[in-house]
Structure formats: structure tokens, C-alpha cells
Amino acid sequence: MCTTCGCSQPADAVTIQLVGEIDHIHIGGEEHHHHPTHDHHHGEGCRHGHGHGHGHGHGHGHGHHHHHGEGVKHTHTPNSKTVLQLELDILQKNQLLAERNRGYFEAKHVLALNLVSSPGAGKTSLLERTLHELGGQTAFSVIEGDQQTMNDANRIAATGVPVVQINTGKGCHLDAEMIAHALRKLDPVPNSILAIENVGNLVCPALFDLGEHRRVVIISVPEGDDKPIKYPDMFHSAQLCLINKIDLLPYVSFDVEKAKDYARQVNPNLQFIALSATTGEGMNEWYSWLHTQLSAR
Amino acid sequence: MHELSIVHSIIDIAEKQVKENQASQVDIIELEIGQLAGVEWSALDFAWEAATAHTVLEHAERQIIQREGRAKCMECLTEYASETLFTPCPTCGSYFCDFIQGKELRIKSLTIS
Numbered sequence: 001m002c003t004t005c006g007c008s009q010p011a012d013a014v015t016i017q018l019v020g021e022i023d024h025i026h027i028g029g030e031e032h033h034h035h036p037t038h039d040h041h042h043g044e045g046c047r048h049g050h051g052h053g054h055g056h057g058h059g060h061g062h063g064h065h066h067h068h069g070e071g072v073k074h075t076h077t078p079n080s081k082t083v084l085q086l087e088l089d090i091l092q093k094n095q096l097l098a099e100r101n102r103g104y105f106e107a108k109h110v111l112a113l114n115l116v117s118s119p120g121a122g123k124t125s126l127l128e129r130t131l132h133e134l135g136g137q138t139a140f141s142v143i144e145g146d147q148q149t150m151n152d153a154n155r156i157a158a159t160g161v162p163v164v165q166i167n168t169g170k171g172c173h174l175d176a177e178m179i180a181h182a183l184r185k186l187d188p189v190p191n192s193i194l195a196i197e198n199v200g201n202l203v204c205p206a207l208f209d210l211g212e213h214r215r216v217v218i219i220s221v222p223e224g225d226d227k228p229i230k231y232p233d234m235f236h237s238a239q240l241c242l243i244n245k246i247d248l249l250p251y252v253s254f255d256v257e258k259a260k261d262y263a264r265q266v267n268p269n270l271q272f273i274a275l276s277a278t279t280g281e282g283m284n285e286w287y288s289w290l291h292t293q294l295s296a297r
Numbered sequence: 298m299h300e301l302s303i304v305h306s307i308i309d310i311a312e313k314q315v316k317e318n319q320a321s322q323v324d325i326i327e328l329e330i331g332q333l334a335g336v337e338w339s340a341l342d343f344a345w346e347a348a349t350a351h352t353v354l355e356h357a358e359r360q361i362i363q364r365e366g367r368a369k370c371m372e373c374l375t376e377y378a379s380e381t382l383f384t385p386c387p388t389c390g391s392y393f394c395d396f397i398q399g400k401e402l403r404i405k406s407l408t409i410s
Binding site: 072074077080081082083084085086087088089090091093094171172173175203204206207208229232233236264265266268 | 299302303306307309310314318320324325328335381382383385392393402403404405406407408409410
């Protein structure tokens with residue numbers, strides 16, 4: 001039972017809510033009402049996380065019969081079992097939803113960024129500082145991802161920027177379906193930057209395209225300069241790497257050039273910016289990069 | 298970890314196919330998984346056992362085709378076996394490469410009855 005609204009969804013189901021909102025939605029569950037005045041959308045493509053258009057992966061260029069009106073190539077074995085030649089990507093459902101999100105962002109001229117890192121690298125602090133310093137001239141919105149609590153969303157809300165919090169329960173990464181649902185609540189304005197702060201995890205989010213325009217991987221100086229080679233999938237999938245907490249360089253052994261060399265082995269095209277969200281050093285380079293990306297949308 | 302998400306995706310696909318073909322279960326599932334797909338084998342095994350109970354895949358025989366990583370060097374066009382995402386070209390030592398094999402994560406076929 002969900003302890004917030006008392007509905008029959010398990011307590012660890014994915015929830016999405018705005019800061020200060022009592023009502024929330026569950027992905028994959030029933031619609032439930034709390035306040036008569038609350039706005040609910042019904043109908044096609046609603047927020048319930050089931051009944052999406054599934055790509056079947058048909059039409060891979062096979063000639064096939066349509067015994068069952070299916071279009072999937074299949075054969076029958078002598079003991080009346082049917083073999084379906086699917087040739088289907090397992091993550092195709094996520095990929096389709098990611099592309100749909102991508103279309104949404106393009107239509108609204110929203111620059112969507114997927115921020116990934118270990119827990120504690122400084123994603124939220126970096127965002128807070130960015131929103132304080134740029135929020136006056138550029139429109140932002142934020143999607144926060146954590147297993148539990150509204151803590152990060154509350155920090156972002158204090159900057160005045162619209163934010164929605166996804167709590168994954170037991171989940172270890174955000175996926176495209178969660179983002180699609182969150183976007184319906186958040187409704188980012190055109191010509192804005194959407195920062196998606198993924199669950200702190202350098203492993204799992206690497207496999208899940210959210211529909212972002214750019215993936216930004218953040219490491220911090222105390223984590224060690226061999227991080228990129230220890231977590232190659234994530235660095236391979238990103239376009240920009242931020243090296244945060246450079247104010248701590250005098251106190252820990254971290255070789256910036258070595259870290260970049262390691263990272264370039266798994267992704268020769270990776271760009272780097274070294275900065276400190278605490279002192280502000282290097283932040284201007286980050287802001288420049290943001291503006292360049294936004295004007296190219 | 299994410300292997301559980303992957304197994305759930307496989308279950309969703311299998312359940313849908315079984316239902317649409319008016320079958321009751323999957324007897325054999327053929328998976329194609331690349332060395333560079335980011336999937337950890339023992340985690341996949343563990344997740345499989347846990348997640349497929351009481352689904353159409355509960356008694357399915359898993360046949361896994363493993364694809365080794367292969368890269369093509371962008372500098373000298375050599376094709377080479379690549380066990381990691383950061384194996385340099387054996388001919389010229391460059392890290393600029395295109396992965397031509399090894400990232401597969403797919404269901405090749407289902408045998409249903």
C-alpha cells in the first residue's frame with residue numbers, strides 16, 4: 001500500500017510529483033483521485049504506463065506468411081511448437097519511448113540534458129549554482145531522480161525553477177517511460193533547458209536512453225582519476241565530462257590529465273570541463289557550453 | 298541492478314508474443330548478447346531466476362549466443378577483436394574505433410507451445 005495516498009499500489013512503485021503536491025501518479029497503476037479540483041487527464045497516451053504502442057520489431061526484411069495476421073516470421077516444428085524469429089532488441093521499448101521524447105524536445109526547442117554520476121559527485125549543487133546564476137536570463141526546468149525523498153527537488157524548487165521528482169523505489173536508473181510521464185506534469189516551456197538529474201549510479205543509467213540531446217557525466221576530484229576506466233560504459237555513452245570539486249585538488253591525489261586520458265580511451269570524442277560548483281571556478285566554461293548547445297537547437 | 302530491468306523487458310516481449318499467438322508458454326528462448334552490451338552474466342542469471350517465476354518464461358530453456366566484441370579502427374581501418382570498450386587498435390594503437398559487433402542485446406527467437 002502506498003503510504004502517501006493509501007492506494008493499493010506497492011510502496012516501492014515509481015511515483016512522480018511536483019514540490020508541495022499532495023497528489024501524485026503511479027506508473028503502471030490505476031488512476032486515483034484526491035482532490036475534486038485536481039486536474040486529471042484521461043484518454044489515449046495517459047499517464048498509466050501501460051498500453052503504450054509497442055514496436056513489435058516486425059518488418060526486418062523477412063519474407064513471411066501471415067498465418068496469424070502477425071507479420072513475424074515463424075515456422076512450425078514437428079511436435080506442433082511454433083518458432084517465432086523475432087530478431088528484436090530487448091530495450092526496443094525504451095528506445096521507442098526515448099525517440100518519442102526526443103521528438104517532443106525538438107518540437108518545443110527544449111535542450112534536454114541527462115546528468116549522470118556516482119552519488120555525491122555534485123550534480124544537485126552544480127544545478128543549484130547554475131540555476132541561480134543563469135536562471136534570470138534562460139528558462140530552465142528540472143527532473144530529479146532518486147530512490148526516495150523529495151530532498152533534491154526541494155533544493156531545486158528553492159531556486160524558483162519548475163521541478164518534478166521521480167522516486168524509483170527500488171529502481172536504480174531513470175528510463176524513457178518515466179521521463180515521458182514526468183514531462184506531462186512539468187510541461188517545460190519552449191526554448192528552455194531541461195536538466196534531468198539521473199539516479200546517482202555510474203553503471204545502470206548508461207544503458208537507458210531518455211531521449212536527451214546530450215549526456216553529461218560528472219566525476220568529482222575525491223573519487224579518483226581512474227574512474228573513467230573503471231566505469232567505461234557510462235563514459236563511452238556521454239558527450240561531456242565535468243570534473244567537479246577542483247577546489248579539493250590540493251588535498252587529494254587526482255591527476256586531471258590522467259583522468260582525461262583514461263576517459264579518452266573509452267570515448268575519444270569526450271569533451272571536458274574542470275570546475276567547482278562551490279567556488280565557481282570553471283563555471284563560465286560550463287555556461288558557455290550550455291548556451292552554445294541551446295542556440296544550436 | 299539493470300539486469301533485472303532487462304529481464305522484465307524480455308518477459309514483457311515474451312508474454313505479448315505468447316498471447317498474440319494463442320500459446321501458453323515459451324519452451325525455448327534464443328538470446329543474442331554481446332560482450333560489450335553492458336550485461337553482467339551472473340547478475341542476469343540471478344535476475345532471471347527471480348523474475349521469470351510464474352511467467353510464460355518460467356520453464357523456458359535459455360539458449361544464449363554470445364557475440365565477441367569486434368571493432369574497426371577509424372584511423373587505419375583494421376578490424377580487430379575488442380574485449381573492452383577501450384582496447385586500442387593492434388596495428389596503429391589508436392582508440393578511435395567503431396564497434397561493429399559485441400553490443401547486441403536481443404531476442405533472436407522464441408519457441409512457443
